[in-house]
Amino acid sequence: MSEAQIQDTSSQAYERIQVKRAAGALGAEIAGVDLSKPLDDATFGEIHRAWLENNIIFFRDQDLTPDDHLAFARRFGDIHIHPFNKPLDDHPEVLEILKTEDEERNNGGRWHTDQMYTAKPAKGTMLYAREMPPYGGDTMFSNLYLGYEALSDGMKAMLSGLKGINNGDSRKHPSGLTRMEREKAGLGTLKQVVPPPDVQTISSHPIIRTHPETGRKALYVGSHTERFDGLTDEESAPILSYLMELTHRPEFTFRLRWEVGTLTLWDNRCCQHFAINDYTGFRRRVHKVTICGDTPF
């Protein structure tokens, strides 16, 4: 396997936090922070920098209420509301993702980036582990900068200017059913709501997007990407499936093993993720908060 274009991103030292890289491609553990307490701006600034440099960061042994979780998320921006999934009754900005001992299907078990089918996809997702199986239930992440950088110059040129159609409720889901149809058939994983009429759930976004904060280019595809804008399904399928395969080459990935109290924050503008469904008979419960993003360009 030829070498991935992996950059050592530890540009400046950290003074307030410890940043321990966990894999070659992306992912770092942040230590020395208690997220249940207010963070001063200097500490927050370093966490923000670590997030941009490592694409996904995680904190162990945090003890957070939903309000603490939301307060930390708000340091990064306004909260993004999921158009389809029903939130907690007492915290409309928090989703609970639960798989019980008796359920077979999980949520997020495909390579995707969150809410890329909306007009302004969530820039970040903050997931907090409340209950975990003894083993299994890991999440994998892939670095979409590296996916882009691995393309040939010819392919980069061909894709530049191309847009993808991203559908939040496609029948191309492996079940062939919409979200509501899955829920009615007992195949759902989370309680669904009907999106408000003003929320767009099919969106066209550039296949190559520039990260608004780092300025780096990333390959912006995921399981919600149905086809290229202006091309047919058949014409799009070969290149799209090639790009999807490329983005999750093992050397572009990181795999996180959760513990109760682990909080992760990933950057949907330059990461895909995949929730592994390998813990049948065990219970797993996490809380999810997403942060509003920009229009991709």
Add this chain to the structure above:
Amino acid sequence: MPEAYRHIDVAPIAGALGAEVRGADLSRPLDDAAFAEIRRAFLENNVIFFHGQSLTSDQFLVFAQRWGRIHRHPYVQPIDGYPDILEILKTETDTQNFGGRWHTDQSFAPRPALGTLLYALETPTHGGDTAFANQYLAYEALSDGMKAMLDGLRAVFNGDQVHGQSRQQSYLAGGSMQARDTGGEQTVSLHPVVRTHPETGRKALYVGSHTQMFEKMSETESLPLLDFLRAHAVQPEFTCRFRWAPGSLAFWDNRCTQHCALNDYPGRRRRMHRITIQGDVPA
């Protein structure tokens, strides 16, 4: 549920396969009862991991020989004085790594290696993990129609094709591994695409990067289905991922797993010693 362990602790690291075995010092002779439990953990978990071992090459070899006769790699030069031990080295300046695609070891040989022991001597601070995939699960997840179609099908496994290059060419291109003359040893073999594990009796999908084409078919005809099977076989639900430290030892079962060595640590050094155990003719 499987039986309990009395001599060792066995802690799975993922749902699909892989477990850490604790409470065994592999530098000392193991009594038969402890070894039998390690064997059971190996067969139940497909790949097992030991941490914090401190082994000389002789001690490593003694542990390996408990599992069977040693299989010698037809292409790779062993280390001085130990014809059964290979050194897997990637230096700070190498760009290629060894085993960087999903595969099972020596599937191109008439009797592919039963299992592979890998012992970490030097590892990068981060990066250089190995991913494993459970091929029993890959087989069981196929539809009945696909299982029937694959039943009885054999494929050509070719050891001399490494992404379109010969071994010699690929070893020379940016890596530290030294190739040796195979001395006429068989490096292209026909094996069933679905094999039955000789010890567990379970069926496993048997494809990997060495699988070139199906028997009596052209490469063009074979590729669509082979590509499907290769992608199907390594989906995240079937995998685990191991992070190494110096003194870690892994032992995997090539009859029911694939693995992939991640090349994500440019500029850093990784050095391992490897021994493979001789296997049967796949059936």
